[in-house]
Amino acid sequence: xxxxxxxxxxxxxxxxxxxxxxxxxxxxxxxxxxxxxxxxxxxxxxxxxxxxxxxxxxxxxxxxxxxxxxxxxxxxxxxxxx
Numbered sequence: 001x002x003x004x005x006x007x008x009x010x011x012x013x014x015x016x017x018x019x020x021x022x023x024x025x026x027x028x029x030x031x032x033x034x035x036x037x038x039x040x041x042x043x044x045x046x047x048x049x050x051x052x053x054x055x056x057x058x059x060x061x062x063x064x065x066x067x068x069x070x071x072x073x074x075x076x077x078x079x080x081x082x
Contacts, residue, residue, distance in 0.1 A: 005036050005044055010051060010075055018055040018074035021045060045073050052076065 005028070012027045013019070019027075021041055028035045036044065045052045055074035059067045 005040070006048060006051065008032070009041075009044060013052070013073065013075035013078065018072045018078060020058065020060070020070045020072055022060075022070070024073065050076065 008028055008031065009024060012024055016027070021038070024045075025035065025038065025041055028041075052073050053076060055072045055078075057069045057071055060070050061067050
């Protein structure tokens, strides 16, 4: 499970640039029916520090109207100048 998901995440981040875990999950779900769970995705991103890094944060609105901070993930080979 892990390696194929890691490869897919790498391609998404290299092709589309930095994004939140929710955005990554949406892209994975559009490509395949075998998507990781939210917890698995966050573990893959945070435990593979040689491939992915935290590129900042952003705020997201919840369904009840409050906001919360989420991490923006990037691939280590992402070009910041894009």
